[in-house]
Amino acid sequence: PPMRDYTPRRYDEASGELDIDFVLHGEGPAATWAAQAEPGQFLHIAGPRGSMVVPDMFDSYLLIGDETAIPSIARRLESLPANRAALVVVEVANQQEQQTFESAAQVDVIWIVRSEQSLVDVVRRLEMPEGKLYAWVATESGLSRKLRRVLLDEFGLEDDFVKAAGYWKLGDTEE
Numbered sequence: 001p002p003m004r005d006y007t008p009r010r011y012d013e014a015s016g017e018l019d020i021d022f023v024l025h026g027e028g029p030a031a032t033w034a035a036q037a038e039p040g041q042f043l044h045i046a047g048p049r050g051s052m053v054v055p056d057m058f059d060s061y062l063l064i065g066d067e068t069a070i071p072s073i074a075r076r077l078e079s080l081p082a083n084r085a086a087l088v089v090v091e092v093a094n095q096q097e098q099q100t101f102e103s104a105a106q107v108d109v110i111w112i113v114r115s116e117q118s119l120v121d122v123v124r125r126l127e128m129p130e131g132k133l134y135a136w137v138a139t140e141s142g143l144s145r146k147l148r149r150v151l152l153d154e155f156g157l158e159d160d161f162v163k164a165a166g167y168w169k170l171g172d173t174e175e
Contacts, residue, residue, distance in 0.1 A: 059131025069138035141166025
């Protein structure tokens with residue numbers, strides 16, 4: 001059977017409930033299943049596989065993603081303490097995709113509608129948060145690589161503190 005990696009949005013041990021956000025794009029196995037899923041339907045889950053834990057040694061965080069990264073962004077923001085700052089840049093298909101994030105940290109969010117602005121152009125115009133910065137990028141594979149280069153080459157961020165992941169690949173319906 002097809003297998004995919006997803007970031008749990010929330011887990012409630014008391015009720016045994018696991019929340020996972022799905023983005024309905026394309027006709028891959030996960031989007032197809034999620035579009036027709038009904039309460040009581042079974043889904044096989046394995047894990048946790050282990051995800052990257054960001055050390056709490058940074059003053060500020062730059063989180064860049066598209067709609068597929070929203071659950072990961074939300075989890076990261078929810079875990080930040082009040083004495084941290086985060087700048088979040090999210091590219092979405094339309095304004096209806098925008099969400100509210102909860103965090104004890106000081107958070108500024110920039111929403112970009114894909115058809116109206118270029119994510120790369122918006123990132124190039126950013127004012128970076130102050131202090132020791134950790135940057136995390138999760139978008140389409142090629143775009144993530146490009147954004148990582150912008151952060152390293154144009155902003156001079158430290159290589160060890162810039163992580164970029166390709167959450168999906170353009171033209172690949174296997175999500």
